Amino acid sequence: xxxxxxxxxxxxxxxxxxxxxxxxxxxxxxxxxxxxxxxxxxxxxxxxxxxxxxxxxxxxxxxxxxxxxxxxxxxxxxxxxxxxxxxxxxxxxxxxxxxxxxxxxxxxxxxxxxxxxxxxxxxxxxxxxxxxxxxxxxxxxxxxxxxxxxxxxxxxxxxxxxxxxxxxxxxxxxxxxxxxxxxxxxxxxxxxxxxxxxxxxxxxxxxxxxxxxxxxxxxxxxxxxxxxxxxxxxxxxxxxxxxxxxxxxxxxx
Amino acid sequence: xxxxxxxxxxxxxxxxxxxxxxxxxxxxxxxxxxxxxxxxxxxxxxxxxxxxxxxxxxxxxxxxxxxxxxxxxxxxxxxxxxxxxxxxxxxxxxxxxxxxxxxxxxxxxxxxxxxxxxxxxxxxxxxxxxxxxxxxxxxxxxxxxxxxxxxxxxxxxxxxxxxxxxxxxxxxxxxxxxxxxxxxxxxxxxxxxxxxxxxxxxxxxxxxxxxxxxxxxxxxxxxxxxxxxxxxxxxxxxxxxxxxxxxxxxxxxxxxxxxxxxx
Numbered sequence: 265x266x267x268x269x270x271x272x273x274x275x276x277x278x279x280x281x282x283x284x285x286x287x288x289x290x291x292x293x294x295x296x297x298x299x300x301x302x303x304x305x306x307x308x309x310x311x312x313x314x315x316x317x318x319x320x321x322x323x324x325x326x327x328x329x330x331x332x333x334x335x336x337x338x339x340x341x342x343x344x345x346x347x348x349x350x351x352x353x354x355x356x357x358x359x360x361x362x363x364x365x366x367x368x369x370x371x372x373x374x375x376x377x378x379x380x381x382x383x384x385x386x387x388x389x390x391x392x393x394x395x396x397x398x399x400x401x402x403x404x405x406x407x408x409x410x411x412x413x414x415x416x417x418x419x420x421x422x423x424x425x426x427x428x429x430x431x432x433x434x435x436x437x438x439x440x441x442x443x444x445x446x447x448x449x450x451x452x453x454x455x456x457x458x459x460x461x462x463x464x465x466x467x468x469x470x471x472x473x474x475x476x477x478x479x480x481x482x483x484x485x486x487x488x489x490x491x492x493x494x495x496x497x498x499x500x501x502x503x504x505x506x507x508x509x510x511x512x513x514x515x516x517x
Numbered sequence: 518x519x520x521x522x523x524x525x526x527x528x529x530x531x532x533x534x535x536x537x538x539x540x541x542x543x544x545x546x547x548x549x550x551x552x553x554x555x556x557x558x559x560x561x562x563x564x565x566x567x568x569x570x571x572x573x574x575x576x577x578x579x580x581x582x583x584x585x586x587x588x589x590x591x592x593x594x595x596x597x598x599x600x601x602x603x604x605x606x607x608x609x610x611x612x613x614x615x616x617x618x619x620x621x622x623x624x625x626x627x628x629x630x631x632x633x634x635x636x637x638x639x640x641x642x643x644x645x646x647x648x649x650x651x652x653x654x655x656x657x658x659x660x661x662x663x664x665x666x667x668x669x670x671x672x673x674x675x676x677x678x679x680x681x682x683x684x685x686x687x688x689x690x691x692x693x694x695x696x697x698x699x700x701x702x703x704x705x706x707x708x709x710x711x712x713x714x715x716x717x718x719x720x721x722x723x724x725x726x727x728x729x730x731x732x733x734x735x736x737x738x739x740x741x742x743x744x745x746x747x748x749x750x751x752x753x754x755x756x757x758x759x760x761x762x763x764x765x766x767x768x769x770x771x772x773x774x775x776x777x778x779x780x
Binding site (some may be wrong): 265266268269270272273276277278279280281283284287326329330332333334337339345347348349350351352353354355356357358359360362363364366367368387390391394423445448449451452453454455458459471472473475476479484487488491494495498499501502 | 520521524525527528529531532535536537538539540542543546585588589591592596598604607608609610611612613614615616617618619620621622623624625626627631632653656657660711714715717718719720721724725737738741742745753754757760761764765767768771772775
């Protein structure tokens with residue numbers, strides 16, 4: 265059983281990813297360095313990182329708000345709203361990109377043309393990463409002990425103070441892990457962005473689209489080198505989430 | 518309470534503008550030039566082939582990942598062996614790798630000039646720019662979903678019932694079939710639904726390894742992009758509508774099978 269699992273994982277994930285590493289390192293460190301220091305590569309990674317960071321920050325706020333409304337507020341149709349949260353995970357990303365372009369593109373019925381802009385990229389990334397924070401904060405809010413909040417309120421705390429001092433420390437680890445995951449997802453996103461961004465080099469070309477272009481033009485060294493950069497960024501993100509979560513969990517206790 | 522109402526309006530407004538209204542426009546746009554035109558664009562031989570290919574990839578990737586996911590979860594929860602922590606960390610890796618990087622990795626390993634290229638070619642096997650490569654790409658991106666759903670359930674149910682079955686003389690397979698499998702069925706089902714959605718919607722990895730040959734290696738998601746870029750808007754929106762309908766079915770299944778503590 266162990267052999268089957270490890271064999272499957274190796275053939276599918278480990279060996280191919282090792283091939284990327286070996287290919288990037290194969291031409292020597294200087295070749296790797298000059299591949300990742302190419303101005304268009306730097307521009308693509310920087311654009312992706314900035315957009316992903318903005319997306320993670322907006323998700324931390326909007327996701328927490330939505331989770332709070334879903335848990336603490338009551339209104340007709342709440343079940344449907346709760347179901348819609350999963351839509352971005354169910355809907356193919358290219359379909360998401362196409363519809364956002366329709367609504368916020370050159371033919372926008374709202375007269376709001378965000379096509380080929382960084383705001384458009386952020387919008388597409390917000391769509392596909394919506395569930396991460398909502399779904400990580402929601403269960404924690406459900407479990408939270410309301411009596412502590414009532415005690416704070418009865419001792420004269422304002423709603424903001426109660427939120428800031430009582431609710432927030434409890435849900436902070438969940439917010440961090442949710443927005444961290446949405447950052448990692450946004451860094452590698454392709455399908456939802458490729459149509460709305462217009463892929464203009466230096467301006468609106470994200471990292472994964474840049475790598476796609478390199479593969480298409482058989483620049484395998486450039487593609488492999490930039491892939492290693494992306495893999496490192498997601499690795500650091502995952503480690504950072506784990507470390508921050510541990511720290512805040514200890515702090516909350 | 519006006520503050521609460523304001524927060525509700527902000528949350529619902531955000532969801533409406535970001536998710537609901539855009540999704541609704543697909544229906545409006547694809548049927549905008551008439552149902553006849555939409556039907557014609559989705560029944561061309563290339564479209565039908567793409568639909569079939571997308572379904573075929575799901576039928577290959579999802580069952581394999583379901584079996585792998587259950588085995589992997591059993592291994593992680595019920596067995597102790599050197600390297601267990603590493604396996605636990607590796608299982609989530611595909612979620613944080615860009616799909617385009619997945620495609621590149623498969624080319625570098627199984628492509629003509631890749632590590633196994635010469636061996637594969639000597640045995641007459643083409644992986645990249647053919648169905649096997651697309652299946653590998655789909656399997657890679659949908660790998661963790663079943664294992665991630667089954668692992669917590671296995672932890673939760675414990676081993677009491679399994680041990681009782683074994684003392685009563687059940688074989689390992691009987692114990693799995695009669696005790697473990699019914700207990701993990703809901704989690705397994707939810708994982709399968711998530712993996713199906715991910716497989717059906719995959720574009721980045723498949724775009725790289727397929728070579729995008731129209732009518733041959735083009736999946737339904739690639740059809741959407743291809744038609745849009747060739748200014749066939751009705752065709753793009755109709756294919757998108759079909760994918761969206763599949764997504765709605767998936768969404769309904771998700772909500773029927775989702776862990777209940779959510780609402």
